[in-house]
Amino acid sequence: MDGNHGKRVAIVGATGAVGREMVKVLHARRFPAREVALFASERSAGKTVATPYGDKPLLPFTLEAMRGMDFVLMAVSGDFAKAHAPAIAAQGAIVIDNSSAFRLDPAVPLVVPEINAAAAHGHRLIANPNCTTAILLIALYPLYRKFGLRRVIVSTYQAASGAGAPGMQELEDGVRAWAAGEPVVNREFKYPLPFNLIPHIDPFQDNGYTREEMKVVWESRKIMDAPDLPISCTSVRIPIFRVHAESVTVETVEKITPDAARAVLGAAPGVKLVDDPAQFRYPMPLTATARDEVEVGRIRQSLVFGEYGLDFFVCGDQLLKGAALNAVQIAETVLAREPVSA
């Protein structure tokens, strides 16, 4: 792909749910890497993991080890990212950070490549958005561009994977315990998740919304460059492994119809239109799991905003478009704009 026979890529936080997907996505998309190095916490470092690139050692993270890397994909906590990402970028790597640490920093671009790829250019530190936001915007942005938006109302159905590998494991363990007639234990989630739902993700803010809900508001505005767009979100954890679903109602500036929306969404990058009720086709975790595209369906004229409104439903893989895939797409975007080296 370039004169250096590929890039050196580091994944920091390689043992987490998102980190593991990052390795798979790099390989599946044939990212031009001559080296993919995996970094993990001290607890995991020294072990070996199976990857599509073969068995790989887990290396201990040091700033020194990041030197010479072309891309550093970070799937770590906000605190860790805040402490290390700027220094890694200062050494020359392109850092793509999946935490919320830099997303709202005006100096750091927050990128969904289908929407604002250009924002990434010239930056060494780039933020990957919140999972719910990235999945939402794949459907919302094409409608925003074509019809304008006056109001957006979102209710989410979020998977356990949003709490990482431990969240997914807790759901699995909980359901197995229930089936065995044993008590269901919760640590990652505030309450047991099996056969329950929890309308609380991330800490509560002074306005009564959770930070997860406000991330959708703040990040959507930044990514779409719609700083005043009224958006409201209710975020709910449900007992599902790795797909976030979202019920969305929009009020538009221009008149809109379901057919016009389908025409726009059917041509939009990253969207899979799954909207044929007569054939029982609509977005579902069952079909959206482990898929790159965000399923969009149940498109209908809004009963509250009439000709200026639409209801629809989306499902996207939280670990892919919601995290790892978007991060790798950002790296691809940066690569595509790079001057060809000799």
Added chain:
Amino acid sequence: MDGNHGKRVAIVGATGAVGREMVKVLHARRFPAREVALFASERSAGKTVATPYGDKPLLPFTLEAMRGMDFVLMAVSGDFAKAHAPAIAAQGAIVIDNSSAFRLDPAVPLVVPEINAAAAHGHRLIANPNCTTAILLIALYPLYRKFGLRRVIVSTYQAASGAGAPGMQELEDGVRAWAAGEPVVNREFKYPLPFNLIPHIDPFQDNGYTREEMKVVWESRKIMDAPDLPISCTSVRIPIFRVHAESVTVETVEKITPDAARAVLGAAPGVKLVDDPAQFRYPMPLTATARDEVEVGRIRQSLVFGEYGLDFFVCGDQLLKGAALNAVQIAETVLAREPVSA
């Protein structure tokens, strides 16, 4: 309670999920019954079932057997209700029908006693609303009365019990099969429900909404006597046993604040205010299961309708306020208005 030493009550469809709850609710609320007779399909008739009233035979339904009954609670299909309810009422019983057969019939009252108890009076055939509607309106109606409503937007998280006992069983069997590494079978639901969600309940209508979604629109307008109120609903089945949750956004006529809403809802019949984020208290299936009251919480000022809007979240037991409890409350309402007999 009256000079007849109690009423004769029939439950038709007594082996279903709702029918079984009706027996329990009658007993728990000390409904003044001198007889509670259980009727079931021919397949079940002849068997005996354990109830809070002791072991009871399941009787075969005949119109003749309904003669002399004071109350007939029907937990049967719409077709069965349509075929038999008017004839039962013509024989003198008060018929309370849980199906959708008569709900939109202008000659038949559709009653949530906390809202429109008076509508039941003088009628021998009374319709019990859709479960999602009854649960929603317990929270919505007090706000409508106090603040007025311009728009209502609802996204639901509906339990397997909405598909009756077979739906609950299918979820249980499916999860057990998954835990045992066996295939998950679906019959009641269009797709496997474990670790999935299905944005499709009841048949699709020409406008792209499902009938379940339109029931919320049509029935809410009738019960609240708000024939033109714009309401939009997205109904989603999730892998939970018997509580329906609903994420609700309202635009009001008068200004509203979360505190003002809490004051109104805290005093509203049938509501349990569960709204203390600092203490991690919010509505959940875990806490709303097998409870009469509808939990209401996550109350916050709307970010899209500002001073004229509110977001909130409700959880209610689908088999209780969503079905059996409301039906028994209707019977109590009728009784309370009856002239005292000698």
